[in-house]
Amino acid sequence: MGETAGITSVRYSTFYIIDAQRKYQICDRLDIIIEARDSTNKSKVNGGDYIRVRIYNNDFKAGASTDGEVVYLGDGNYKASFTLRWVGKSFVRVILVHPAEAVNVLRRARDTCPTRYGYSGRFTGKIGKKSVVEDTLCNVIPPVPNATICDLTRHAIAEPWFCTAPTKTNLTCSDFAWTCANKKFSAALFKPAMTKQEQTLFKGQKQPIPVRGINFVTVTQQDKNISSPAHCFNERLPPCAVGSHSLSNPMAAGYFFKGHWYSNYCRLRNFVIPSSLKCLTNKTLYFHGDSTSRQYYEYIVKTLKSTLKPNPPTLQSNWKVGPSLAEDKVNNFTVHYRHHGYPIRNNWTDASEVKYIEEALDELKATPNTVFMFTIWAHLTTLNMSFYEHRVRRIKAAVERLHRRSPETLVVIKSANTRSHGSAGSSVTVSDWYARELDMKLREIFKSYDKKIGFIDQWSMVVGFSNVDAIHPGQGIISSGMRTLLSHICPEA
Template identity: 35%
Template structure:
């Protein structure tokens, strides 16, 4: 019997050991679970990839008179989230350019980028005709090949293509197709007789686009920070602002100026002993975020403006004989018309629409006759402020800013009392990169639309894009969904009100903050948002891409802006 006690002791010890392990594991799991439910003051959710829930458009006409002056104070509002799902590509030749790793181990990103550009070439499609007539379709194929003749082109490069004649100021865009096999096609419609030059530009290789998208993923909202300034006697009190309270890095309460009906998120730090509802000045802070890794700047050309170089090819020009007139049988201009991929062309520097029969004014009297009795409400960014500025000059209107307003942001008001023409402009609410401007003058576009009674003599012009390129696309989508809902409400109470959407235009600038690729992504969302609605699209993107006699600019030159306005007037007083 004494010998039998040892197995019993071993079983008891084993049982106690298992019990202690189970108790320890239970305590550990409880501790983890307990920690997971504890609130975090500023959860780092801005880098998650969960999409932003889109606010449901309100069906009522409820308006907020001064939406950015909310009194709501919340210490930890819900942060914005980026849904960008691209990987996190490092800036090494090995991983950015795997096709050359192992073959040229000492090659730099700059060397490869230059080498790749030289290998890109275009040619006419093999079955293209030798003789061309107006109305024909021209197809150009392009790719990059190495010395052995093998295709090494990226999939997902960003190109722009157009045909043009500088002498006659003629131009039209080409439609680019990425066949996902290393080859691309640019398709053109031949729209004028005579000399036609072909140009295909590489704006960004795929590797540059991946870097841009990575910066969106890493810094979805804090590329640019904003400030609300209070003037208290001689003292200046600055509080940082942005669309996500998490980037304010504060444990104190913040002022919540968000407006779901307008599709807006906006937060500012709460200044000590100052009410959130106290008026101040809106401004921006200098950019301090480092976005690029070593060597990546070489992917973007001088000044980070993008490569934007014409690739070589043959033939670079063709001659076109007269044929079918592309301008016959055009329909009358009216809202809701579909916009084809090639929606017009320049000839003699004048825009000829393929959407409808557009107008061309030759003198001031014709402008006045068209706009007599009309009120034009322009709202958005500075590219539509150009419409206001040009109409003031063309019609010799008497204009003035409202009290305490600045010209850059408005509100601006101009009138011709003899012909009863009124033109207004105001910028959209934050985010807005501008000089110091009074916060009570900044209103959100959806709310401004809700305040317009509308009617057959009212024209509403909207352009919202230039100040959203530093944010995830879904944040822009929220804003545009709210604007779309406001337009629907406007048309419910006044179906005759003409609503005009001005698209983005090509530009030059830091491609990580405000470049063509980022603007183009927003433009695609805008077109999707308003497709099928009873609105007019002024396709400034195509009108700036089609011409080659001016460089890209955030503010297009006067001759282009006038063509945009003449197209607008084609719907105000249609032929």
């Protein structure tokens, strides 16, 4: 990447801090300009590069993401802005996740390939006394053209699932029993999404863009005679509650300082085990989604292990997808985890245990002591945007139905996060560009309802926390997310 004329190159692209030498104070705005150039040192005038920027100070264990997205200004220039949050040095790091040409490939793949990942279905039964098994291909669209298809769609919620019908045995569509990811089928699906030449665009991903000048500013304490925005100091914020996080506000969700997450929207409480147990007494928590939601279930079980004991249902076929249950009989609360429904990129899972978020919400016996947190992104990056939008709008409608039954039930959404993708194949299926596009679509759909829900902006957390991208963020991120959740459940001591 960067050696072909016309392709954005980190060798010649640079960034600089506007007014790097001025005296900055807490709450001041910091602006960064990124100049994108190709391998011939020509300005990239068309825009479209996927660039990520953060400020940080490793000595302070401090970091923050941008206020809003990186904006293209024209003539090859981009702008990123921050609100300065800590006294001392704030360093700037800019990375080119994908050049514009790679983004164009990803967008075309998403828009022209309905799915870029494949799955298997297992049909089981008996012929006489003999057990019979047959595996076929499955997907959210009929997986094989002109083949006989089993339509396994949940028509009540319009969530599609199709498998090729068994042909080698006398099994029928009603014998569908198990589901699993199929890597060989997946490779056949995403391989046509790009040419060999286009694959070279994904070499050396997430490369830092060098600075022109100095890469930091020094921040001093604010003059007491100068007023500042109310959101700039955490102690002035209101306690966290439903509607605290505006999904249409471009301000960063928060920042890390001394390894501690501070929200820019509401005042988070500090929780230790006694206060956590007090907060959760008589509560029922549901975590639905992918493995980044399961991390919250596992974190709370591990943290409160003295009284909270896992008790998975006997039918559970795969701990990665649930259903899982943990109970605290001393403090009278329970915690549940379940996957969000097809598509599921995990090991063999009992199809009878698959339940969509919409179904779970509609079946929920909700009370004011019920908390429902969900996330929906990681397994859907391989699908086109219309599929994702359909799914999220149906979830939103189910949340609205829930609140008509039980207005005080707390619903919290957890956003997407970054992950590693080191090859062309992984990029065309799970690139951060896809994840961020889904995340922004979810925020757009729910922004008209954000006064009635809680929101955990894990994207801002992981970008601000470190330079490491992982599908399963470390404990520092999960503990910050859990603290945000508990602050919504129990905003006051």
